[in-house]
Amino acid sequence: MKLYIESALRIKGRLLICGLLVFGLGWAALYLSKAGDYSTWATVWVEKPLYLDTDLASNPYVNPSTIQTNILNELLTTRKFTLSIAQGAGMEMPTTAAEDEAVISIQRHLLVEATGPHLVRITCTGDKTNHCKDIISNTVQLFIAELDAGQARQADVALQLYEQQRTTYEQEMNTSRDAYNQYIADHPTVATGNNVIDPDFAELQQQYLADKGRYDDVITKIDSIRTQSSTATEANSSFFRVIDPASDAKPYVISNKDLVRNALVASVLALFAILAISLVSTWVDTSVHTLNDLNAVLLTGTELSSDMLVGVVPYIKDLADIRQRTDNKNKSKEKGSATNQHAGKGLGIYRHKQKGVTPVADSPAPKPLETNIARPTVPDSSPLDLAASAGTRQQGVS
Amino acid sequence: MQLIKARSSKTENPLHMPALQAVCRPIFAQLQSEMSLGSAFALGITSFSRGDGRTTLALGLAIAAVGQIGTQGRVLVIDADISNPMLHVRCGLPQTPGLSEVMLQHIPITQAMVEAHPGVWVLPGGTRPLNATHHLKKLEELALFEQLGKHFDAVIVDLPPVLTPELGMLPAHLVPRLVVVARAGVTKRDQLQSTVTAFPDGTVSAILLNEYRERAPGWMKRFLH
Numbered sequence: 001m002k003l004y005i006e007s008a009l010r011i012k013g014r015l016l017i018c019g020l021l022v023f024g025l026g027w028a029a030l031y032l033s034k035a036g037d038y039s040t041w042a043t044v045w046v047e048k049p050l051y052l053d054t055d056l057a058s059n060p061y062v063n064p065s066t067i068q069t070n071i072l073n074e075l076l077t078t079r080k081f082t083l084s085i086a087q088g089a090g091m092e093m094p095t096t097a098a099e100d101e102a103v104i105s106i107q108r109h110l111l112v113e114a115t116g117p118h119l120v121r122i123t124c125t126g127d128k129t130n131h132c133k134d135i136i137s138n139t140v141q142l143f144i145a146e147l148d149a150g151q152a153r154q155a156d157v158a159l160q161l162y163e164q165q166r167t168t169y170e171q172e173m174n175t176s177r178d179a180y181n182q183y184i185a186d187h188p189t190v191a192t193g194n195n196v197i198d199p200d201f202a203e204l205q206q207q208y209l210a211d212k213g214r215y216d217d218v219i220t221k222i223d224s225i226r227t228q229s230s231t232a233t234e235a236n237s238s239f240f241r242v243i244d245p246a247s248d249a250k251p252y253v254i255s256n257k258d259l260v261r262n263a264l265v266a267s268v269l270a271l272f273a274i275l276a277i278s279l280v281s282t283w284v285d286t287s288v289h290t291l292n293d294l295n296a297v298l299l300t301g302t303e304l305s306s307d308m309l310v311g312v313v314p315y316i317k318d319l320a321d322i323r324q325r326t327d328n329k330n331k332s333k334e335k336g337s338a339t340n341q342h343a344g345k346g347l348g349i350y351r352h353k354q355k356g357v358t359p360v361a362d363s364p365a366p367k368p369l370e371t372n373i374a375r376p377t378v379p380d381s382s383p384l385d386l387a388a389s390a391g392t393r394q395q396g397v398s
Numbered sequence: 399m400q401l402i403k404a405r406s407s408k409t410e411n412p413l414h415m416p417a418l419q420a421v422c423r424p425i426f427a428q429l430q431s432e433m434s435l436g437s438a439f440a441l442g443i444t445s446f447s448r449g450d451g452r453t454t455l456a457l458g459l460a461i462a463a464v465g466q467i468g469t470q471g472r473v474l475v476i477d478a479d480i481s482n483p484m485l486h487v488r489c490g491l492p493q494t495p496g497l498s499e500v501m502l503q504h505i506p507i508t509q510a511m512v513e514a515h516p517g518v519w520v521l522p523g524g525t526r527p528l529n530a531t532h533h534l535k536k537l538e539e540l541a542l543f544e545q546l547g548k549h550f551d552a553v554i555v556d557l558p559p560v561l562t563p564e565l566g567m568l569p570a571h572l573v574p575r576l577v578v579v580a581r582a583g584v585t586k587r588d589q590l591q592s593t594v595t596a597f598p599d600g601t602v603s604a605i606l607l608n609e610y611r612e613r614a615p616g617w618m619k620r621f622l623h
Binding site for chain 2: 002005006009010012286287288289290291292293294296297298308309310311312313314315316318319320322323
C-alpha cells in the first residue's frame, strides 16, 4: 500500500494532468453525446379499471403504469410493431435497408419509462426535428390498437371453444330432457306426488339437471367474454389516455442536473484512470525510489545483515547539474549552480531491522577518531613499503 | 607531500558544497560510531553501475569527516576505479600521477597524493592501466588501504562498480567495510539486491540511497515511514 502511495506521489504531476484530461474528455463526451439532439416527449395516464374485469391475469400488486410500460417496451423490440410506427410517422423507407435503419433508430431513441404509479413518459430523441412528434403519437395509437387486437384475438379463440362446448352441451341437455319427458308420459303416476320414489325417474331427473347446469354455465361464460371483449376497447382508450401530447422536437439544452451528473461521471472516470496508472506504474517501475523500496529489497535478501545501516542522501540540485553536464558534454558549462533547495531536508540515517527501517534516534556526538593519534608522516622513501612505516608509527604511539 | 591547488571552480567541486557536507555529516557520524575503537577507518564505496554517485559521496563523506574531526583531521580519498577514474575530474585535479603510477612504482605514494581541500587528501586513479585486475590484486595483497588508514584519520576508497565483470569480487577484498550506493529512480531493486548479496556477509555496512526526493507531505510522512 505504501509503495502504491509513494508511486502516486512520485508521479503526482502527471497523474493530475491525466486526471484532468480524462475528466475533460469524459465531460465533453457526455455533453457531445447529447448536444445536437432534438427531443420531445408525451405523458400518458394509465388507470386500472375498477369496475370492468378486463384483465384477469394482471398482478394486482404491480402498478398499472409498470405493467403497460413493460408491455410497450416488449412490443418495441419487435420489428413489425416498430416498423408500423415508422410507417405511421411518415418516415421515408424506400428500401429494406432503410426500413431496418428506421426500426433500429426508433428502438434506440424511443424511451418508455414509468415515472409514477399511473404515469408513463414516452420520450423520443433524434438528430432531426421531424418525426419525433409523429413517432410518439403513433406509438400510443398503435399500442392501444395492439392491446385491442390482442384482447379481441383472445376473446375470439375463447368464444370458438365455448361455442363448440355450448352446441355439445345443448344436444346433451335436449336428449336428457326428451328422455325425462318421455318417462313422465309413459309413467304419469311418478309426477302426481306419489310418495314412492321411482329410481329411474330420479336418475333421469338428475341427468337432465346436470346437463342443464353445464349448458347454463357455458352460456354465462360466452356472455362474459362478449361483454369483456366489447368493453376492452373502451377500457384501453379510456384508461390509457395521453395527458401531455408530444410537441415539436426541441434541441437539447444542458441543465444543472446534467451538469452535476456529467461532472460526477467524469470524476469517477478520472479517479479510475488515476488509480489504474498508479497501479501500473508501481508494477512496471522496479527502481529503488524510497526507504520503503530499500526495505523491501533488504527484507527479500535472506543473507543480508539485519543490522545494516540505511541512509538517504537528498537530491541536491548542484550535484544533479554536475552529473547532467558530465553525462552530456555538449551542454554548456555556464549553467551555474542553483540554490540548495533540498539541502538538509529529508535527511536521515536509518537502521534496517527485520520488520523495516527505523530511524536512528540521534546522530552520535562527534568523537575523536582512535586511528591516528600520533599522526606520523607517510614515509617518502619507498612507494609501497608502508608496513615498515606503520610499524614505526605503532611503536611511537605505544 | 605536495599541495596542488584545485583548478575547478568552487561551484562544481563537491568539496565546496556545504549542502553535501551537511548531508553526509550524520551518515559519517553513524558509520564512525559503528566502528570498534582503535581500528582504522577504511571504507569502500561501490555501487551496481556507473553514475550512481560513488565519487560524489566519497568526497562528501571525506569533507564531512574533516568537518567532524576538526582542523587537524586528515582524510584520504582514493580513486580505485582505475579503469575509469573520475575523482580527479570532480576535484579539478590532473589525472596523473595517481594510483596506477604508484602501483607501477614510478613515483612514491606521497607524491601522488594531493590536498584538494584543507584536510582532504586525494589520490587520483592515474593512467588507465592495461590490466586493472592485476593492479587491484596487488593492492589486495599489500593491504595498502588498511595501511594508509594508520596514517590518516579516515581512508575512503572509491571502488569500481559491481558491474565490472573483469574485476569480479576483487574490489570487495580491498577494504574491510563497504558502503553500497543506489541512485533513486535509476538503480533497480534486483540490481541492488544482487549487489548487496554479492559481497561476503557482514562486509556491507550501509546502503545509501542517493538523490532521494521526499515527495510525501509532512502529515503523510508518519504513515509512510
